[in-house]
Amino acid sequence: MGSHYLSSLLHLSDPTLPIGGFSHSNGLESYVQQGTVHDAVSADNFIRSMLRNNIKYNDAAFVRLAYEAAACQDVAEIIQLDQECTALKSPKEIRQASIKLGVRLLKIFNRQTEHQLVQHYDTAIFEKEAAGHYCIAFGLYAFLMDIPAKEALLAFYYNAAVGMVTNCVKLIPLGQLDGQAILFRLHPLLQQLTEETLELKRELVGVCNIGFDIHCMQHEHLYSRLYMS
Amino acid sequence: MISQLTIIAGFREEKSYLKDAYFTRPFRLANVGQYKTDEALYLMVMSSSPGLLDKDQYDISIKLEVSTRLQLQSQAYQRLYNMQTGATQKMMIALEAGSSFSYVPHPVVPHQNSKFKGHTVIYLQQNCELLLSEIITCGRKHSGEIFRFTSFQNLTEIYYEQKLVFKDNVLLQPQQAPPGTIGQWEGYTHQGTLVYLNTGERPAQVYLDKVQQLVKEENGVSFGLSEMAVNGFVLRILGNGGEQLFNCFKRVQEALWPNNLLLKANGPAKSKAPLLIQQV
Numbered sequence: 001m002g003s004h005y006l007s008s009l010l011h012l013s014d015p016t017l018p019i020g021g022f023s024h025s026n027g028l029e030s031y032v033q034q035g036t037v038h039d040a041v042s043a044d045n046f047i048r049s050m051l052r053n054n055i056k057y058n059d060a061a062f063v064r065l066a067y068e069a070a071a072c073q074d075v076a077e078i079i080q081l082d083q084e085c086t087a088l089k090s091p092k093e094i095r096q097a098s099i100k101l102g103v104r105l106l107k108i109f110n111r112q113t114e115h116q117l118v119q120h121y122d123t124a125i126f127e128k129e130a131a132g133h134y135c136i137a138f139g140l141y142a143f144l145m146d147i148p149a150k151e152a153l154l155a156f157y158y159n160a161a162v163g164m165v166t167n168c169v170k171l172i173p174l175g176q177l178d179g180q181a182i183l184f185r186l187h188p189l190l191q192q193l194t195e196e197t198l199e200l201k202r203e204l205v206g207v208c209n210i211g212f213d214i215h216c217m218q219h220e221h222l223y224s225r226l227y228m229s
Numbered sequence: 230m231i232s233q234l235t236i237i238a239g240f241r242e243e244k245s246y247l248k249d250a251y252f253t254r255p256f257r258l259a260n261v262g263q264y265k266t267d268e269a270l271y272l273m274v275m276s277s278s279p280g281l282l283d284k285d286q287y288d289i290s291i292k293l294e295v296s297t298r299l300q301l302q303s304q305a306y307q308r309l310y311n312m313q314t315g316a317t318q319k320m321m322i323a324l325e326a327g328s329s330f331s332y333v334p335h336p337v338v339p340h341q342n343s344k345f346k347g348h349t350v351i352y353l354q355q356n357c358e359l360l361l362s363e364i365i366t367c368g369r370k371h372s373g374e375i376f377r378f379t380s381f382q383n384l385t386e387i388y389y390e391q392k393l394v395f396k397d398n399v400l401l402q403p404q405q406a407p408p409g410t411i412g413q414w415e416g417y418t419h420q421g422t423l424v425y426l427n428t429g430e431r432p433a434q435v436y437l438d439k440v441q442q443l444v445k446e447e448n449g450v451s452f453g454l455s456e457m458a459v460n461g462f463v464l465r466i467l468g469n470g471g472e473q474l475f476n477c478f479k480r481v482q483e484a485l486w487p488n489n490l491l492l493k494a495n496g497p498a499k500s501k502a503p504l505l506i507q508q509v
Contacts, residue, residue: 206396
């Protein structure tokens with residue numbers, strides 16, 4: 001039985017973890033208001049493109065890199081990855097969302113566990129050397145709680161998918177069963193992307209998705225907003 | 230062919246000047262400053278080649294010494310031709326304290342089967358100002374050559390005192406990732422990004438509304454403007470014409486260039502005076 005880590009993983013990747021995940025739409029709200037995402041098919045397209053073109057090269061890639069840096073006990077590398085995240089996330093609300101989620105995740109797990117790596121990271125955040133991005137904190141804890149990298153990544157993707165499905169159901173709106181049907185069909189893609197993230201070349205980390213970026217920036221100017229990003 | 234361009238801009242007697250320049254074919258450099266009273270340096274990079282050919286390697290290095298102001302200009306659209314191996318461009322820009330650099334180059338036109346890999350690194354010190362943009366087109370659109378290039382990658386990294394503060398990794402592989410997809414070019418044929426960064430004291434925020442209004446006037450584009458984590462902003466835009474995006478970026482550049490924030494930041498008495506009056 002190699003599943004001693006399973007409860008830790010479920011806890012870490014729980015979409016209902018009180019870190020504020022559901023107050024961020026990551027640009028979806030702009031797409032819905034403009035009518036681009038308006039039904040189950042367009043929602044499915046949005047989620048797939050987000051996972052395949054954005055999350056794979058960005059947040060998921062950083063989960064893996066942070067995990068590897070943690071495995072090497074390399075605090076300097078963790079801080080550098082965090083700075084790279086800040087430098088890459090050009091829409092302000094997306095940057096802030098990532099930091100809000102990350103800092104809250106650290107707060108929850110820090111109270112219960114004690115790890116030197118996290119303490120160093122925390123100090124760097126306190127001293128404003130680092131910001132505290134969600135993907136970095138996720139990768140860090142995944143390693144520290146003995147979760148295998150592959151499983152941690154799959155859970156990260158699953159968590160992102162659930163978040164987007166829930167937002168689509170609320171915003172468009174879609175029926176709960178339509179949302180669940182999308183999620184069911186996503187499983188093979190989540191598996192595939194997990195494998196691809198483990199193989200991703202370093203030079204491809206951080207690839208920009210201009211359309212997503214623009215909609216995330218436009219969100220700052222929406223007349224009425226339900227979400228923070 | 231390996232081509233080199235090196236520019237060193239210096240500052241003496243309250244004026245910026247071309248201290249040193251070195252270039253090999255196809256590069257040439259022209260001083261295009263118009264007014265004697267203008268203390269800034271204006272240079273145009275010219276080229277005897279219409280663009281990059283297979284195996285071309287451009288190696289560009291620009292240094293701005295303390296307090297220098299340099300506006301670099303391009304001569305024409307940068308074409309990327311049909312290639313087997315691919316072409317590369319390396320650009321290194323170093324700004325010493327108190328200097329400002331502004332560069333809005335013409336759009337890049339990647340032709341069918343072109344392969345390009347670029348890397349731009351910029352180093353900033355205190356009180357520096359930087360404006361840099363990039364426009365990429367789908368190809369020779371009016372000849373029906375739309376997204377036929379093999380790959381285009383350009384990585385831009387900006388460091389402020391050794392810390393990475395901005396990174397933009399543009400990767401376009403039209404055959405592998407269709408540009409029409411949601412989140413990508415979404416049916417548009419041109420993309421542009423303009424970055425403005427100021428390591429001085431005065432907030433770049435004062436420009437946000439102005440730039441937002443300027444770009445809002447453009448028809449048929451989709452754009453976003455957002456503040457950076459450091460003092461600056463990023464403007465991203467999708468459109469259907471190279472000329473339109475280029476002119477739009479030029480207008481943003483003009484709006485930001487004359488009232489240089491740094492000059493004002495250097496004179497604290499001037500910038501603080503209105504505040505004091507308000508308080509009284």
